[in-house]
Amino acid sequence: MTFPFDALRRRPDVEAPGLVAFDAADRLLLDESAMLRAELGPGELVVIGDSYGALGLAAAFDGATGIRVHQDSLTGERALAANAEELQLADRVQSMPLGAELVQGARVVLLRLPRSLDELRDIAAVLAAYAPDNVVVFAGGRLKHMSLTMNDVLRSFFDTLDVTHARQKSRVLIAQGPRRGPAPEPAAGEVDGLAVRAFGGAFAGTRLDIGTRMLLTHLPDRPAGGTVDDPWIDLACGTGIVAARLAVQHPDASVYATDQSSIAVASARATAAANGVADRIEVVRDDALQQRASASASFIALNPPFHSGGAVTDQVAPRLFADAGRVLRPGGELWAVWNSPLGFRPALERLVGPTRQVARDTKFTVTVSTKR
Structure with a gap:
């Protein structure tokens, strides 16, 4: 056989x-x-x-x-x-x-x-x-x-x-x-005064990709939530730059970062530690937000991946939108950045709620979707 x-x-x-x-x-x-x-x-x-x-x-x-x-x-x-x-x-x-x-x-x-x-x-x-x-x-x-x-x-x-x-x-x-040698350590970098750590294979490495930069530029000064019981969520967190930026800018805030990649999770934990905010950032390996209860968050930030394994696909992001919609409480907001040609706004409207455009250029669009 x-x-x-x-x-x-x-x-x-x-x-x-x-x-x-x-x-x-x-x-x-x-x-x-x-x-x-x-x-x-x-x-x-x-x-x-x-x-x-x-x-x-x-x-x-x-x-x-x-x-x-x-x-x-x-x-x-x-x-x-x-x-x-x-x-x-x-x-x-x-x-x-x-x-x-x-x-x-x-x-x-x-x-x-x-x-x-x-x-x-x-x-x-x-x-x-x-x-x-x-x-x-x-x-x-x-x-x-x-x-x-x-x-x-x-x-x-x-x-x-x-x-x-x-x-x-x-x-x-x-x-x-x-040939015997030491175990790998994360690469070290700095982005706009923020320490970034990345193990090999982490998206963008120690750099700040242009989509995440655009998202960070337009995030609200003080999102709703940020407490232990209602942490800000960095969904598909990668190296944890968004989570670390939120925690550094708001010393009283709690942040929950999640990614399905073990490389990303290890990198995000190292980034949090390098910025002295590991005690206020919980980094979890999860498929979307399966470990979070429904209607348990007021704010989620998301730069969704555009690949599944080695294949480029636009079908990963809607899964994340849907789970974000489940986890947001009524009135909660999903702030997302996505490739402009993909036209994700109808999916966000359907899976989360009313969606408005915050910023757009030829490559990326930033939107905020409010949970119905």
């Missing part, structure tokens, strides 16, 4: 034509690692960057047990759990944070190459710091997302690097001989 790739689904992430749960790079990684994986004992396989479970679950289907998996995306992690349950493989995979416990004792690591070189650098640093000397890392991706600089990054952390032949527009890099 062969693994039923077509049974994999993306939910709770966006599902739509053209958005896939696996691709040729997953198949190539499994094929290139098959012989070595057949020799593994329990707990000796680690998977990093497994979008929706194709790598971990196919390996489990082949007989591997005690598989440790790390996914940056919480929706990907939940999709893996749902797919594992449906395929009756849930007892063979375990999701874990990126760190020492994930990679210690691993003989084989299957890695989907991230697009960000900084993210790859952080992953390689964790492997070099904590994985055994005999670990073999199979790192694969689609050719259109790979670059020779990825080879250079891996060579800086491993003694040898082999490159496989391409197949179906995919390729695998095989790294061995980890």
Whole structure:
């Protein structure tokens, strides 16, 4: 029997034509690692960057047990759990944070190459710091997302690097001989007097992207709420710049920041600490605002992402609008910035309430939507 790739689904992430749960790079990684994986004992396989479970679950289907998996995306992690349950493989995979416990004792690591070189650098640093000397890392991706600089990054952390032949527009890099070094630390920067910290792969890094800058420029001087029971919310917080700015400007305020990315959450916590406001910013890894009660907030700020995994899509933002609408109490406000050509105002009107334009240029629009 062969693994039923077509049974994999993306939910709770966006599902739509053209958005896939696996691709040729997953198949190539499994094929290139098959012989070595057949020799593994329990707990000796680690998977990093497994979008929706194709790598971990196919390996489990082949007989591997005690598989440790790390996914940056919480929706990907939940999709893996749902797919594992449906395929009756849930007892063979375990999701874990990126760190020492994930990679210690691993003989084989299957890695989907991230697009960000900084993210790859952080992953390689964790492997070099904590994985055994005999670990073999199979790192694969689609050719259109790979670059020779990825080879250079891996060579800086491993003694040898082999490159496989391409197949179906995919390729695998095989790294061995980890060079011991420190675990990764967040990059440090400063934006308009605000300290910013970013682990590799965080959106915009230590910079302030132009959409968030436009949102910050137009936020109200003192939004409603900001108390412990009614904190200001930074939804899809990224590195936590909006949350930190609110907390720094208002020393009596409480802020709740949330993102589904583990990289973003770690970065936002580091940003809060660097600005001395970690005691007033709660940073939570969550899919939208699922951990928040309905009608529990007066103010939400949002710069929604425009991608799901590696795919560009306009279907992520409406999910966030809808959950923001649920969490806002009547009269509460969602302040959002979005790409002007996307025309999100009708969706905001439908999912939150009456919406007015605050600012607009050729690239971005800032709106405020009031909960009915």
